[in-house]
Amino acid sequence: MGAVPPFLLYALALPVGGLLDQGHHRRLNICAAVLITSSLSSLAFTNSHHHHREAGGGKYYAVLLCALPLGLGQSIFFLSSSHTARTWLPRRPGLAIGVVNAGAALGGSVFPLVVTSLTNAHSFRVAVLALAAIAGAQSIFVVGFAVAHPQHFRPVKHAASATPCCGSFLLCWRRRQQQQQQRLLRAMDDKAVMLFTAALCVVFAGILSIPFYLPTWSSLLLLRPPHHHFQPSATPTTNHRNSNGGGGMKISLLTILNLSQLPARTLSSLLTDHVRARHLHACVLLAAALVLPPFWLRLASASASGGAHPVEQGTAGSTVSGDDGGGQGAVTPAAAYAFTVVYGILHGGIVALTQNDLQEVLVARSARSAVGRPRERGRERCGSALVVAGEVRDSEDSEEGGELVGEYGQLSGLVYTLASPFMLAGPLVCGRLVDTVGVKGVGIWAAGCFGLGAVVMGVSLFVDGSVGKNKRSLARVVGDRLSQQPRVSCGDVSG
8 A cells, every 4th residue: 555656646647747738837746735635634534533653554555545646646746856856957967867866855854754753742633634634735845836947948849739729628639649749659669768667667566565574574573672572553543552561663764764765875875967867876776785685694594593583474564473582683773774774865866866877868769769860941949949940840859958958857757667567566575475475575675676686777778879888877968968058939838
């Protein structure tokens, strides 16, 4: 159930990205604000009346129904934030995405603490309603100020046909859909784009494994004191969690995991202004694949030898433990904290570099499509649109950087949508591995996904013919060229 909002976030990226390319930033942000605020407010009333601190109260279908609009709203804000930030910093695309990633990491560190504190002090309903109020206040700010820069963003304009559409809205809509499908089909014909999409699919299959099962790994295997038998409860309450010390440790580890991503997300995005994003991303993935198995398996094995070995593993938080073996090899909380910090740094780099990779792949595709194509005289480029005698027309063959500016949302949404099913399938596979081989299987699965993703991404680098010719970041080169182009009035950004 926890993977449903991330799955929807990426699955709906294609239609949302197309609307962003057309300049509907403000309209989409209004829709996202309503969806997120209403879904969180509805989630607050799903808990039972008798257990005020119990999250959901066992009403799983009601919680899932509230998660659907939440995922849609998150998808809009996720794409709109990076799409808008790039227009304000055209020469520093890495810095723009780094600022967005830093805000996401900071929010992931603060909000769990706020919700947990309010739940312990008052109730689950009060905590979620407070979170909904904070989200609503932030949404008002986003709707009012988060708009694309009118000088650096050119909304996609579709070519006007020779015959008028006779006022038929359906005919115009169908023509636009055909043009959009043609652009997407041309992108899917590019081998480098498809190889990068395959690499992203593999990475997405394992990216949620460790964050989802870190509390289970810590509380059920690592952080039990010697000679302590964990007795599962059918309806665990907050007092029960506090009595065995697991609840506070879970929140601490998740907070440290998100907080350690803050410098990693920022620095990795900043580095892409000077080096190639996919080179850096492949190195980070390879490092995670090499570091994760020794840390995860060694700590889990040491904890199991210390006596806290699970006999029957079900869902996170329900485990029957065996006999203690004296606690000689029990792992200390310091070791768990150290592992969380190391993995948080690597995880932050993996998450942040995905958007920078997309910029680089799409710019390289535009550069390859422009090779050998002479520039037409008497015409000026404006994003992905072609300005001819004051009339804006769609360009089938954009120059280098055109699709980065004018069709970034649509093409990046295509990649995200194709990779979204793996985001949902990864936690399901990990759940099956936990039931069969234990929590160790989660670390092996994540390391395998990261290693295979690094290999496939390396193959995409070799297939991309323009990668090794210039050591400078492709996105930075195109940003410099776009910022030096003369300003051509293409109309105000709607929405």
